[in-house]
Amino acid sequence: MPPSAAGAPIDPARLAAMMEAVSVFGGGEGGAMMRLALSPEDKAARGWLAGWFRDNGFAPAVDAIGNQFGRLELAGPGAPVVMVGSHLDSQPNGGRFDGALGVVCACEAVLAVRTEMQRRGVAPACNFVIVNWTNEEGARFQPSLLGSSVFTGAAELDWALGRRDGDGVSVAQALDAIGYAGVDTVAVPDAFLELHIEGGPVLERAGRPLGAFARFWGASKYRLAFIGRQAHTGPTPMAERKDALLAGAYVIAGLKDLAGEYGLELHTSVGRLEVFPNSPNTVPGEALLFIELRSASPEILAKAEERLEVMISAAAARADVAFEVRAIDRRAAGRMDAGLLALAEKAASAHGVPVIALDTVSGHDAVSLSAVCPALILAVPSVGGVIHHPTELTAPEHQAFGAQILADMLLALATQGLSAIRHGGESR
Numbered sequence: 001m002p003p004s005a006a007g008a009p010i011d012p013a014r015l016a017a018m019m020e021a022v023s024v025f026g027g028g029e030g031g032a033m034m035r036l037a038l039s040p041e042d043k044a045a046r047g048w049l050a051g052w053f054r055d056n057g058f059a060p061a062v063d064a065i066g067n068q069f070g071r072l073e074l075a076g077p078g079a080p081v082v083m084v085g086s087h088l089d090s091q092p093n094g095g096r097f098d099g100a101l102g103v104v105c106a107c108e109a110v111l112a113v114r115t116e117m118q119r120r121g122v123a124p125a126c127n128f129v130i131v132n133w134t135n136e137e138g139a140r141f142q143p144s145l146l147g148s149s150v151f152t153g154a155a156e157l158d159w160a161l162g163r164r165d166g167d168g169v170s171v172a173q174a175l176d177a178i179g180y181a182g183v184d185t186v187a188v189p190d191a192f193l194e195l196h197i198e199g200g201p202v203l204e205r206a207g208r209p210l211g212a213f214a215r216f217w218g219a220s221k222y223r224l225a226f227i228g229r230q231a232h233t234g235p236t237p238m239a240e241r242k243d244a245l246l247a248g249a250y251v252i253a254g255l256k257d258l259a260g261e262y263g264l265e266l267h268t269s270v271g272r273l274e275v276f277p278n279s280p281n282t283v284p285g286e287a288l289l290f291i292e293l294r295s296a297s298p299e300i301l302a303k304a305e306e307r308l309e310v311m312i313s314a315a316a317a318r319a320d321v322a323f324e325v326r327a328i329d330r331r332a333a334g335r336m337d338a339g340l341l342a343l344a345e346k347a348a349s350a351h352g353v354p355v356i357a358l359d360t361v362s363g364h365d366a367v368s369l370s371a372v373c374p375a376l377i378l379a380v381p382s383v384g385g386v387i388h389h390p391t392e393l394t395a396p397e398h399q400a401f402g403a404q405i406l407a408d409m410l411l412a413l414a415t416q417g418l419s420a421i422r423h424g425g426e427s428r
Helices: 012-023 040-055 100-120 146-152 157-161 171-178 202-206 244-261 298-319 338-349 365-369 396-416 419-426
Strands: 059-062 068-072 081-087 127-133 191-197 211-216 218-227 267-276 286-295 322-331 356-360 375-380
Touching (some): 012 040, 012 396, 040 059, 040 068, 040 100, 040 127, 040 171, 081 100, 081 365, 100 127, 127 146, 146 157, 146 365, 191 365, 191 396, 202 356, 211 338, 218 244, 218 298, 244 267, 244 286, 244 298, 286 298, 338 375, 338 396, 338 419, 356 375, 375 396, 396 419
Parallel strands (some): 081 127, 191 375, 211 356
Antiparallel strands (some): 059 068, 068 127, 218 286, 267 286
């Protein structure tokens, strides 16, 4: 779709070239992406972004949790700051667009706004910061949204630096290893925008190129260990076994049944298992489950946690093993900023396109930012609703349209300042 005359025209070819460039780092066969947080592949992608900042006149900064920033000073000291971006880390065997598209679209949108403001000869009303958040995915280090949670004060720095991956490597050690243990202090922005793939089927099925996550679900994430007794699977009598994994199986099945009781209002999963000693001929002595409960309803989420705790005790008793809840991470449900949503609707309407208001069941860094400043996530369609898989894909025209709406929103903020948000909110 052609950009509105009132907007800041992006360059789709430049956007596509940036997306191709960053996809090299950790990219594999069939679209696969393996760029875990603070890995050598992540270091390479960060290096690409740092070079892009340098080449395009952005002042780089890295804070103590490794969040990577590029500041474009257009309006001078003391002016409002609009931050825009996402994350470059991926899931194991994930897709290329989750997170990375949001960073690349942020780069393209800010360039487009700078060019448009120079063309108009108008002094901008705000400065821009592009950001790549550390460990959004929570694949290597738990919990997810780690970098943005430290940035907003929701998580303590020392606690976050002490998180360890499955090999015992801490966040602090991993940051040192890739050279991203930063010392810069970056202030909370006056507004935050993130573009992300939908990772669901709603937009594609509706035939619409754009949505906005107006509401986000809450989540409770448990790390639960069942502790049994390691034994030989051959001679050890069945009645005498203390099988930790068997207890885990009871919980996994119980969680599926629990979700079914709430229809569409509750999602449950066990996405990761760590079994010790993990030998075909040995009764598991320990099974560590990574459990998730997600709901938009605080009441349902609380009830589900109560049911889970009963389920855990019952499973341990049935398998004759012990258990330990080693960590619980909770994220509250909430809503994104109404003023930014109205601004998105206004920008999209200039192209004759409505914005579909969506829920996000997933966590995003904008969810963290929403606690400290106006924040919104734009969503672009995912082919087949696929996410966290090598076949994850957003069509080039949808990538470009999302970047265009992002640029038009940033242009409104650059010309009107924060009043663009207030006016947008009043128009709803």
